[in-house]
Amino acid sequence: MAAGGGRYFCTAGRGLEPFLAREVRARLGATEVDCVSGKVFFSTEAEPGELRKLKSGERLFLLLKKHTPLAVSRNKGKMLHEIKSLVIEEPKYWLDVISIWRNFHGSEGKKDDVSQENPLPLKRKSEEETNIATKRQKTEQVRETVSEKCQVKAGERCVVPERKSDQDCGTESKTSLEDPSKSSGEKPIANEQLSFSFRVSCRCSGAIAKILTSQEIGRAIGIVLMKQCGWRADLRDPDLEIFVHLNDIHSVVGIPLFRLPLANREYIKTAGLRSTIAWAMASLAEISAGAFVLDPMCGLGTILLEAAKEWPEACYWGADISDSQLEGADVNIRTAGLMDKIELLRASVKALPLPSESFDTVISDIPFGKKFKITKDIQLLPDILQEMERVLRVGGTIVLLLSQDLHKRMGGVTKCAENESPNAISDGASETATAKALNIDGNSSSLVNGVEESFLSSRHTRFGCLVLDGVYGVSLGRTDAFIYKYRKISTAGNR
Amino acid sequence: KLGHPSELPPEPAPDYEGDEPFLRRVHHVLLEVEVLEGVLQCPDSGRQFPISRGIPNMLLSEEEA
Numbered sequence: 001m002a003a004g005g006g007r008y009f010c011t012a013g014r015g016l017e018p019f020l021a022r023e024v025r026a027r028l029g030a031t032e033v034d035c036v037s038g039k040v041f042f043s044t045e046a047e048p049g050e051l052r053k054l055k056s057g058e059r060l061f062l063l064l065k066k067h068t069p070l071a072v073s074r075n076k077g078k079m080l081h082e083i084k085s086l087v088i089e090e091p092k093y094w095l096d097v098i099s100i101w102r103n104f105h106g107s108e109g110k111k112d113d114v115s116q117e118n119p120l121p122l123k124r125k126s127e128e129e130t131n132i133a134t135k136r137q138k139t140e141q142v143r144e145t146v147s148e149k150c151q152v153k154a155g156e157r158c159v160v161p162e163r164k165s166d167q168d169c170g171t172e173s174k175t176s177l178e179d180p181s182k183s184s185g186e187k188p189i190a191n192e193q194l195s196f197s198f199r200v201s202c203r204c205s206g207a208i209a210k211i212l213t214s215q216e217i218g219r220a221i222g223i224v225l226m227k228q229c230g231w232r233a234d235l236r237d238p239d240l241e242i243f244v245h246l247n248d249i250h251s252v253v254g255i256p257l258f259r260l261p262l263a264n265r266e267y268i269k270t271a272g273l274r275s276t277i278a279w280a281m282a283s284l285a286e287i288s289a290g291a292f293v294l295d296p297m298c299g300l301g302t303i304l305l306e307a308a309k310e311w312p313e314a315c316y317w318g319a320d321i322s323d324s325q326l327e328g329a330d331v332n333i334r335t336a337g338l339m340d341k342i343e344l345l346r347a348s349v350k351a352l353p354l355p356s357e358s359f360d361t362v363i364s365d366i367p368f369g370k371k372f373k374i375t376k377d378i379q380l381l382p383d384i385l386q387e388m389e390r391v392l393r394v395g396g397t398i399v400l401l402l403s404q405d406l407h408k409r410m411g412g413v414t415k416c417a418e419n420e421s422p423n424a425i426s427d428g429a430s431e432t433a434t435a436k437a438l439n440i441d442g443n444s445s446s447l448v449n450g451v452e453e454s455f456l457s458s459r460h461t462r463f464g465c466l467v468l469d470g471v472y473g474v475s476l477g478r479t480d481a482f483i484y485k486y487r488k489i490s491t492a493g494n495r
Numbered sequence: 496k497l498g499h500p501s502e503l504p505p506e507p508a509p510d511y512e513g514d515e516p517f518l519r520r521v522h523h524v525l526l527e528v529e530v531l532e533g534v535l536q537c538p539d540s541g542r543q544f545p546i547s548r549g550i551p552n553m554l555l556s557e558e559e560a
Contacts, residue, residue: 353553
């Protein structure tokens with residue numbers, strides 16, 4: 001725990017790790033950036049206020065420990081012993097952790113001054129015994145409710161679920177430990193002073209998950225901490241949360257810096273698309289000062305809000321056919337104080353009341369195929385893309401979010417000027433990026449029905465053409481989606 | 496047409512660039528007035544698009560599209 005600056009890790013939805021890695025470098029001047037599946041580790045001297053501004057991450061943690069994966073043994077007891085050794089430290093260690101955590105939270109947090117307490121437990125034995133007995137009861141109860149949320153299977157990575165308010169991701173298990181001040185009636189005053197509360201959140205996958213469950217591990221760690229530090233457990237509203245993640249890649253212990261996930265934006269009243277993905281899409285669009293940005297299917301306006309917050313020196317336009325959605329977008333825009341930046345229109349994306357080549361970028365979340373099966377909606381796609389291309393200036397970008405279904409049908413296919421020869425452009429920022437420019441008559445193995453055929457051949461190059469500049473797979477929680485980035489080039493093949 | 500007829504002349508005076516009160520009123524109308532209820536009219540076709548709650552409805556009917 002360095003004095004100036006620290007080492008952190010931030011969880012990220014699957015697919016957003018490269019965006020987060022790039023963001024921590026750009027926004028926080030981060031160094032020693034280490035990107036693994038679902039997490040980005042980094043060091044920075046940035047203040048908490050700056051850290052709070054991260055847009056593509058889920059939860060931010062102060063890194064306490066990072067080790068190589070624990071040796072897995074079939075002996076549960078041996079494994080638990082190993083795991084416990086992760087958190088066994090000199091009392092001063094945990095006091096330091098608390099004071100660091102308090103610095104982050106400023107005057108948040110409860111009144112009892114932990115640093116003045118005697119860190120070593122006084123008469124804990126009787127309380128422990130009561131705890132262990134009642135804890136077993138409680139565990140049985142909690143396990144029922146927790147097991148629905150905790151879907152940790154061996155080898156499966158925890159996917160970031162839909163937005164949760166003020167709680168950890170549902171895939172984490174929580175220990176259930178009896179509150180000592182309830183079980184032991186004696187010494188209520190002493191307990192108040194020593195009542196720094198904590199919770200252990202444990203995620204475990206891979207080889208370790210075959211031997212032990214997250215609950216067992218969390219409980220074991222919780223007991224150790226209670227013994228060592230004299231804290232009490234509080235599942236609902238702890239002072240401090242200890243986060244433990246054990247998998248085949250590493251063993252990580254950290255403390256979350258903020259109560260709410262980073263993805264909760266205080267400037268968005270009603271969210272549509274997940275804010276992290278909306279921001280990531282905007283970050284691909286290359287919005288420069290004075291740019292005109294359009295979302296022709298804006299819904300509640302999430303993409304425009306994220307973009308306008310981050311790149312305020314541009315002009316943002318949103319259109320939607322739904323009155324109720326636009327109403328929600330209007331409320332969002334007013335709540336965020338962005339009325340002078342975002343203009344709304346009620347219009348159809350197939351007939352945009354906007355001049356040709358008037359926008360620098362078009363960003364949109366294509367609503368088809370996510371909640372319902374694609375039926376005739378996909379036939380709208382050519383008209384939609386045609387209008388998007390028409391209002392876009394040459395050299396401009398289109399960034400779209402497509403469902404998994406749409407992605408399969410698109411298959412990386414795009415349209416192009418007849419003279420263009422196929423070339424591959426790869427964007428180094430994404431592992432899944434592939435980019436191809438195909439001839440109209442060129443091969444495309446993913447054409448599955450006549451719709452795409454006619455779509456391709458009817459896309460005359462009167463307005464120019466779109467070249468695919470990257471495909472990024474991201475997780476929406478329960479489903480996957482794909483961010484497609486196109487650039488408009490002129491018919492002559494010049495940008 | 497925005498309800499400020501008495502404040503703005505129908506056309507700018509020849510030296511409008513130096514007329515500060517005029518410029519202030521134009522600035523206000525152009526940048527600070529938000530039309531909440533009203534109408535946008537297409538200068539070519541004369542077709543009117545209603546504005547409600549600040550949002551113009553530019554959906555075309557089946558025949559128009």
